[in-house]
Amino acid sequence: MKKNDMLDTNQLTLSKQVFEQFKSLMFKESGVTLGEEKQAMVKARLAKRLRQLQLSSFEQYLQLVKSPDNRQEIQHLIDALTTNETSFFRExxxxxxxxxxxxxxxxxxxxxxxxxxxxxxxxxxxxxxxxxxxxxxxxxxxxxxxxxxxxxxxxxxxxYDISRACSIPRRYLIKYCLKGVRSQAGQLLFSExxxxxxxxxxxxxxxxxxxxxxxxxxxxxxxxxxxxxxxxxxxxxxxxxxxxxxxxxxxxxxxxxxxxxxxxxxxxxxxxxxx
Ligand SMILES: C[S@@+](CC[C@H](N)C(=O)[O-])C[C@H]1O[C@@H](n2cnc3c(N)ncnc32)[C@H](O)[C@@H]1O
Known part of the structure; x- marks a missing residue:
């Protein structure tokens, strides 16, 4: 995170009441339950979206997400608040x-x-x-x-970044992946x-x-x-x-x-x- 981004995020306040509204929206739209302990995470992730939209408060953003003709922003909310950790051959x-x-x-x-x-x-x-x-x-x-x-x-x-490939067996890498070159150097690409x-x-x-x-x-x-x-x-x-x-x-x-x-x-x- 850049220094400026950190400053912006720190200046924003996400009240408990507004957090609860984001929570209910997320539950309604995706079924996902965000625990109380997720308030800091929600603040950090939505702050990025606020900066992109040049909004100065979470209240403003809540209004935008809730406006009936703005399904697109609901998708942005879902994209921001889902947790996507994964890896190759996990488990x-x-x-x-x-x-x-x-x-x-x-x-x-x-x-x-x-x-x-x-x-x-x-x-x-x-x-x-x-x-x-x-x-x-x-x-x-x-x-x-x-x-x-x-x-x-x-x-x-x-x-994918080549650093993510360590859990892919070498013989699979040889058979199913290509090594990125030039602008894709450092990347692996799956074969067509x-x-x-x-x-x-x-x-x-x-x-x-x-x-x-x-x-x-x-x-x-x-x-x-x-x-x-x-x-x-x-x-x-x-x-x-x-x-x-x-x-x-x-x-x-x-x-x-x-x-x-x-x-x-x-x-x-x-x-x-x-x-
Ligand atoms: C932690 S990742 C799991 C990825 C992979 N299955 C794994 O085990 O490595 C959880 C994924 O579930 C997705 N997810 C959350 N709620 C969902 C919903 N209501 N419908 C479909 N996918 C959802 C998230 O977007 C996220 O990418």
Whole structure:
């Protein structure tokens, strides 16, 4: 952060009352619950948007976001307040499990996988490399979705700072990635043949799901933590509806489905199979 930015942010005050209104808006629009401890985070993230719009108070920004004809700004709010931390092959045991399942997959079926909160795309590309390596059918698709338009735009590029590549096995780097040159030096780019299997779409897990078909594997990782108990249950039920019988659901290491449904049976820590 530049010195000037720091000064600006420090001069702004986010009152508890205005914070509560941002919280309710975020809940209404995305289902995400922002805890009381998130006030400093909200202030820091929205301050950037205030500077871009040259507004001088959070009250002004709240008015703008709430104006009925300004859906665009709601999207900016969602983009600013979602947390997008991710990495390649995060929770490696999930990709090992997937490889084993793919090895025993019927060759007549095109595999469909959903990365249901894909953030900047590392999860989707990790899935794509895993399927490409263990492919049992030439036709396979990955749907990668998120509620945040900025992370989706970046995911679609398939271009990452080389420093993020350390968790990608070397043989995959050689096979599926290109090294950026000139203006793209220091970047890795996923190859077109791999990218063409992935479709990135904007999708709110808290809304009615569009017609996206059913999947053999759904990765719903590190997103349930942002919802309350009721929303979590609703989202899990929607995921069950989108799994083929016998399909698998993966959640994050700090998440649990305990007591939530009888329609999924645990097969390994954080991996469930539709009964
Ligand atoms: C911490 S990231 C998880 C990324 C990846 N799944 C992983 O485990 O590395 C959480 C993602 O969930 C997305 N998200 C939050 N609320 C959402 C919603 N209502 N619908 C869809 N995605 C949502 C955020 O935008 C963010 O990119």
């Amino acid at each position: 490696a045991q999930h990709f090992e499990f997937l490889s084993r399942q793919l090895a025993s997959f019927s060759v007549t079926v095109p595999i469909r996988i959903w990365s249901a909160a894909c953030s900047t795309g590392e999860e989707a590309y990790s899935l794509a490399m895993t399927v490409a390596e263990n492919r049992c059918h030439p036709d396979w698709q990955i749907l990668a979705s998120d509620i945040n338009t900025q992370v989706l735009a970046s995911a679609g590029l398939g271009m 043949p791999l990218k063409q299997h992935i479709r990135f779409v904007l999708l709110n897990l808290d809304g009615e799901l569009p017609e996206i078909g059913r999947f053999h594997f759904i990765f719903l990782r590190n997103v349930l933590i942002y919802f309350n108990e009721i929303k979590r249950k609703q989202i899990i039920n929607k995921m069950i509806g989108k799994l083929v019988p016998g399909g698998y659901l993966f959640i994050g290491h700090s998440e649990s489905l305990r007591g939530m449904t009888d329609l999924l049976r645990p097969v390994q820590a954080t991996i469930y199979q539709k009964c």
